Amino acid sequence: MEVRVQNIRKEFSRFPALNDVSLDIRSGELIALLGPSGSGKTTLLRLIAGLESPTDGTVYFGNEDASRKTVQQRNIGFVFQHYALFRHMTVLDNVSFGLTIRPASRRPAKAEIRKRALELLDLVQLTGLEKRYPAQLSGGQRQRVALARAMAVEPNVLLLDEPFGALDAQVRKELRRWLREIHDRTGHTTVFVTHDQDEALELADRVVVMSKGKIEQIGTPDEIYDTPNSPFVFGFIGQSNILPVKVENGQLVLDGQPIGVSAQGEKDGPAQLYFRPHDIELLDGASGISGTVTVTRRVAGTRHVELDVSAAKSKVEIELPPEKVTSDHSRLSFRPTRWKLFRETA
Amino acid sequence: MTARTASLWQFRQPSVIPGFGLALGVTLSWLILIILIPLSGLAWRSSALGWSTFWTLATDTRTVNALRISFGTAFLAALVNVIFGVILAWVLVRYRFPGKRIIDAMVDLPFALPTAVAGIALTALYAPNGWIGSLLTPFGIKIAFTPIGIVFALVFVGLPFVVRTVQPIMEEIDKEVEEAAATLGANRFQTIRRVLLPGLAPAVLTGFALAFARGVGEYGSVIFIAGNLPYVSEIAPLLIVIRLEEFNYPAATAIAAVMLIISFAMLLIINTIQAWSRRRYGYGA
Numbered sequence: 001m002e003v004r005v006q007n008i009r010k011e012f013s014r015f016p017a018l019n020d021v022s023l024d025i026r027s028g029e030l031i032a033l034l035g036p037s038g039s040g041k042t043t044l045l046r047l048i049a050g051l052e053s054p055t056d057g058t059v060y061f062g063n064e065d066a067s068r069k070t071v072q073q074r075n076i077g078f079v080f081q082h083y084a085l086f087r088h089m090t091v092l093d094n095v096s097f098g099l100t101i102r103p104a105s106r107r108p109a110k111a112e113i114r115k116r117a118l119e120l121l122d123l124v125q126l127t128g129l130e131k132r133y134p135a136q137l138s139g140g141q142r143q144r145v146a147l148a149r150a151m152a153v154e155p156n157v158l159l160l161d162e163p164f165g166a167l168d169a170q171v172r173k174e175l176r177r178w179l180r181e182i183h184d185r186t187g188h189t190t191v192f193v194t195h196d197q198d199e200a201l202e203l204a205d206r207v208v209v210m211s212k213g214k215i216e217q218i219g220t221p222d223e224i225y226d227t228p229n230s231p232f233v234f235g236f237i238g239q240s241n242i243l244p245v246k247v248e249n250g251q252l253v254l255d256g257q258p259i260g261v262s263a264q265g266e267k268d269g270p271a272q273l274y275f276r277p278h279d280i281e282l283l284d285g286a287s288g289i290s291g292t293v294t295v296t297r298r299v300a301g302t303r304h305v306e307l308d309v310s311a312a313k314s315k316v317e318i319e320l321p322p323e324k325v326t327s328d329h330s331r332l333s334f335r336p337t338r339w340k341l342f343r344e345t346a
Numbered sequence: 347m348t349a350r351t352a353s354l355w356q357f358r359q360p361s362v363i364p365g366f367g368l369a370l371g372v373t374l375s376w377l378i379l380i381i382l383i384p385l386s387g388l389a390w391r392s393s394a395l396g397w398s399t400f401w402t403l404a405t406d407t408r409t410v411n412a413l414r415i416s417f418g419t420a421f422l423a424a425l426v427n428v429i430f431g432v433i434l435a436w437v438l439v440r441y442r443f444p445g446k447r448i449i450d451a452m453v454d455l456p457f458a459l460p461t462a463v464a465g466i467a468l469t470a471l472y473a474p475n476g477w478i479g480s481l482l483t484p485f486g487i488k489i490a491f492t493p494i495g496i497v498f499a500l501v502f503v504g505l506p507f508v509v510r511t512v513q514p515i516m517e518e519i520d521k522e523v524e525e526a527a528a529t530l531g532a533n534r535f536q537t538i539r540r541v542l543l544p545g546l547a548p549a550v551l552t553g554f555a556l557a558f559a560r561g562v563g564e565y566g567s568v569i570f571i572a573g574n575l576p577y578v579s580e581i582a583p584l585l586i587v588i589r590l591e592e593f594n595y596p597a598a599t600a601i602a603a604v605m606l607i608i609s610f611a612m613l614l615i616i617n618t619i620q621a622w623s624r625r626r627y628g629y630g631a
Contacts, residue, residue: 086527
């Protein structure tokens with residue numbers, strides 16, 4: 001189901017947690033709310049669920065105004081970071097819970113409930129564990145039970161709050177891939193909250209980057225990574241370097257020296273140059289940006305080199321192929337191949 | 347947890363925590379000194395009676411009635427305490443209101459107050475000429491000097507046991523579990539009945555057991571309000587004292603032994619149920 005959030009504002013005792021946020025979630029989409037802690041992403045998710053009520057604004061499920069409905073009436077599936085399973089119930093009872101508490105008129109027959117719960121357990125690959133109690137499961141298994149439980153009620157929208165936050169790296173990776181598979185198979189409209197950019201970029205159809213109660217950018221993972229539209233998004237997503245430069249006659253100038261990068265169409269004046277460590281090329285001679293090597297680290301398939309750029313009195317990090325061996329205190333020159341300028345006022 | 351059951355009888359396990367031998371030694375000697383020696387003295391005295399004498403003394407009508415009153419009123423009082431104790435604990439854990447600390451402290455008063463004081467106060471209230479008693483007398487309701495009065499006194503002394511055992515477990519209940527139930531469509535009543543109460547069951551059971559045990563052994567507060575009519579409102583501990591004052595030691599030991607056996611059996615059953623539910627649900631979610 002399509003979910004629309006319109007001009008939502010939320011204040012917690014006069015402190016604004018969300019400020020005029022609007023968001024359209026398409027039916028069947030897997031969308032990530034990404035941001036640092038305190039950015040309002042979880043609050044937004046809870047507002048969609050109905051676990052919080054907005055100070056202002058409306059949430060639509062399809063064409064229906066859901067804001068006046070209670071959590072119970074919204075028919076959503078919610079998965080919590082710490083599972084929130086019912087620990088006195090077996091796995092099977094946990095998954096069937098949402099169906100067994102329905103009023104008799106809408107409740108499927110007992111056998112039908114059991115069948116549906118077992119099917120879901122099969123979907124989340126927990127067949128054979130239906131008689132276990134949550135305490136007897138690993139973290140990854142518990143979260144899969146939680147997901148099956150949320151899907152059992154055929155929710156309008158599936159909401160996941162940092163679903164992999166409490167799991168270790170290996171399990172996280174595995175579950176991430178697996179969640180994508182499940183989503184593709186079941187087609188539930190899904191919103192998940194994360195502070196892990198890799199998770200968001202790898203998993204989601206679209207990513208919503210949030211900061212300080214506002215949406216900074218909405219786009220596909222490629223758009224977010226390749227064309228970030230604000231210094232915040234550039235800095236938050238992936239690694240980035242920042243250098244203070246000047247634009248003079250369509251050329252970028254660092255400390256009075258042109259760095260061999262043309263910026264046609266940019267207005268003259270000071271600006272911040274943003275570029276990623278891997279979007280660079282090495283140059284011979286003294287052209288471009290030059291700096292002194294302070295630290296080199298081998299990280300998996302690349303060599304990370306930290307440079308002291310004295311002209312800007314700041315440090316940058318670049319990534320080089322591992323064959324390229326640099327010694328400390330040697331000088332390197334490079335120039336960014338992809339970059340973005342942000343002005344102070346922006 | 348399951349792996350450990352295999353080595354249940356393996357007495358010493360390698361452990362990073364030293365001093366197992368010493369600690370267990372202290373534990374056992376202390377238990378023997380404080381609990382086992384006095385109790386075995388009781389068992390020895392009653393066994394000296396011989397089986398048939400013991401049986402005659404234990405099945406004496408006055409004794410049986412006293413035991414029935416003691417265990418019956420303690421059971422009822424513990425039930426009442428479970429219901430209101432859980433509600434009280436819930437309010438203290440979940441809500442913030444002015445005066446909360448005072449109420450929280452008040453819960454412990456029955457622990458601290460000499461029980462005789464409580465007994466006298468309750469009697470003054472519920473006696474036919476007391477504040478509350480005088481309001482009830484026109485309706486023909488008598489509380490003081492009846493078994494109902496005993497229940498009232500036992501409710502008073504047993505309340506903190508339930509509240510203080512349930513409270514910490516309630517504090518541990520994750521708010522998210524309630525929210526999860528709500529997102530799945532459960533209304534408030536369903537959430538309490540199907541999600542919250544079952545999780546609290548072991549703690550509630552412990553509170554019940556403690557309040558019950560306390561009620562069975564209670565003496566001070568009860569003797570003032572009970573009226574102590576033989577066969578009607580005479581509790582077993584009082585009957586023991588009466589027998590002792592008559593220098594009828596065999597009868598006193600017999601009653602005491604019966605009380606001990608019943609209490610021990612009931613506590614054992616309750617503990618077993620608890621261990622079972624704990625094994626099943628585990629600690630932490």
